[in-house]
Amino acid sequence: MRAQHPDPVTSATGRTTVALDSPNDLLGWWDRWNTLAVQSGALIFRSPAWVAAWWEVLHPDDRVELLVRGDDQPDGLVALATGRRRLHPRLPIAPTVTVLAGSGVGAADHLGPVGVDAFTRRQLVADAVSHVGGRPLQLAELSDEFGATARALGATPIHQRRCPAVALSPEAGPATWPRHLRKELRRRERRAAELGIERRWIRLDAGSSEPIGQLNRLHDAVWASRGRSGLSTSWRDELVLRVAEASTGDDGAWMQLLERDGMAVAALLGFRYGSTFCSYRTGWDPSLRSLGLGLLLHSDAIRRASSLGCGRYDFLRGTEPHKYTLGGVDAIESTSVVARGVAGRLLVERERRSAQRNAGAGWHERDSPAASVSG
Secondary structure, eight states, rough: OOOOOOSSSSSSSSSEEEEESSSGGGGGHHHHHHHHHHTTTTOOOGGGGHHOOOOOOOTTOOOOEEEEESSSOOSSSEEEEEEEOSTTTTTTOOOEEEEEOOOOOTTSSSSOOOSSSHHHHHHHHHHHHHHHHTTEEEEEEOOOHHHHHHHHHHHHHEEEEEEEEOOOBBBGGGGOOOOHHHHHHHHHHHHHHTTTTEEEEEETTTHHHHHHHHHHHHHHHHHHHTSOOOOOHHHHHHHHHHHHHOOOOEEEEEEEEEEEEEEEEEEEEEEEEEEEEEEHHHHHOOGGGOOHHHHHHEEEEEHHHHHTTTTEEOOSSOHHHHHHTOOOOOEEEEEEOOOOOHHHHHHHHHHHHHHHHHHHHHSSSSSOOGOOOOO
């Protein structure tokens, strides 16, 4: 049983600390949090739906706190999770570390506070650093607006990642693709139609294990064709399904399926949230590689996001050529550690070694097995 927490405490700086007992406690903050996240242009990884699913599925023993600025209608907030993290899979060293709730294993990008303006959001990064006291603080996959703030507060940089994204508007996005690209896409689409390949979109819910199973099959097949194992696991499936279940309206998990004779030959899983859409995982039949199914998946997803009024299509981390062919422009996200004490120094060393391994292995997909901070 979790310890009983005192009432929210407001610091001299105007920051209120709210201790939560379980993911259910997020319900009281749900609408206000979503409003701030959408105002911030955040992806779903900074939403209460993602944090609740991450907490329940991956780190149920963590202690989660909200740092809030403002009163009944908060100006901004950030969720921090504190728990034990193993520093090496073969060593029984698991110090207590504070992280951004929702980060680490599961692969969230562009993390950080949500708030009404950039000043408030940056101030919450400073609040997080001061709040942890003598504990190490890992600021993983920070959106580019927060990286400089973290470093100025003494955080040790670990790595940076490029995350291509396409800005969408009535005047931009698919309409600005070069003529030769539009012609090539039409040719590939005709070829796919000649082979009997049809396209459909579905919104995932709590009972969508079957389409996720199809994606896993195709995702693992792609990685097997490259001589590596895929990233499909039951807990990843559960995480996605919990997020899908908790989302409302047009927000949530969507899947595009390319099918022939009732069997999926390609799939794209993405999340729509507010004015953003991000591609989370893809897979396709390697025997149909010549069709360029990955390019077809993303090009249609970009068109769909644009037609729905989204202002951003985010490929997330990874620098595969097709992301730039379709108009992706890099945003830089960073990971840093406030390395207090021996545990902090060990965490810095562990994260640096992990980043080097991932770079050497050439990982471009959503989350490398070596990137986990989970115990």
